[in-house]
Amino acid sequence: MQTGILSMGGHVPDEVVDNTRIAQWTGASAAWVEDRTGVLERRYCAPGTTTSELARRAAAEALGDLRQARQDLHHMVVATSTPDQPQPSTAAILQDHLGLAGVAAFDINAVCSGFLYGLAVSHSLLARTPERTALVVGADIYSTLMDRTDRRTVSLFGDGAGAVLLGPVPDGFGVRAVHLVADGSRREYVEVVAGGTRRPADAAAREDGAHYFRMRGREVREYALRTFPKVISEVLAEAGLRMEDIGRFVFHQANTRLIEACAEELGIDRQLVPLTAPFLGNTAAASIPLTLRHEHARRPFQRGEHVLLAAVGGGMTAGAAIVTWY
DSSP states (O other), rough: OOOEEEEEEEESEEEEEEEHHHHHHHHHHHHHHHHHHHOEEEEEETTTTOOHHHHHHHHHHHHTTOOOHHHEEEEEEEEEEEEESSSSSSSHHHHHHHTTSEEEEEEOOOOGGGHHHHHHHHHHHHHHSSTTTEEEEEEEEGGGGOOOOOOHHTTTTTTTEEEEEEEOOTTTOOOEEEEEEEGGGGGGGGGGGGSSSOOOOHEEEEEEEETTTTEEHHHHHHHHHHHHHHHHHHHHHHOOGGGGEEEEEOOOOOOHHHHHHHHHHTOOOGGOOOHHHHHOBBBBGGGHHHHHHHHHHHOOOOOOOOEEEEEHHHHHHHHEEEEEOO
């Protein structure tokens, strides 16, 4: 038996933040935001909402009425860079919310690549127990990290959670290959400086705005355009497949324009690259599972279809995976 995706779930908040709101906050026109990012709107959580609550809603949908899947659950992993609190893990809190005492639970932080890192770890763990299942959740609330005067970042990000249930599928299906990379020498491209041991989020840090998310957009774009082809080439080679064998490409939804540029760089038909960035923005670790779920609802993946997932995130991190749908 192999490990594949058995079901999916997702949740986004109700509040829609359109480009008119972004324009009010930043002074940039709504037309500028759309032209530069291709993002039309994003969702924000109500004040006081926790990442574990978003994760719970997504995970509950993925688990659904699959009682046997709950009984067979080997572990759960939450990919997030906006945890409920420094400790315990958001996954431990999620485990309690779901009433799954005893199931191993832990977090992974690879920023926007986090879901693929979680998928890789879960796939490896299940290799020893192929009859078991695992819950992989990507959840982030970036609205709490935004400097609302910074048009370069607040125009991009939204909140959300997506989840997949991994479990046994017949040979020839499921996760075919995963390839991950990181380059810590470029860690300053994407960061929140304050809030850890390097610099506490004290009054001085908040006065400096060090508790806000910061990103060097040009460097991130260059890294993505350089790294995407490499990780995709590597994962295709590991799976023994070619670009033309891939049915659809589900990319991290950094922003619409970057995804379009990556597709052009790789020579991919844009019809094969589903988008949620225009109406959800960049939902960080949640973007790949949310996009998978949305695309499956729009045009269901077919049995035997090869689906390629790829992401770039802070760290800098990147990864790609190929799943043969069952």
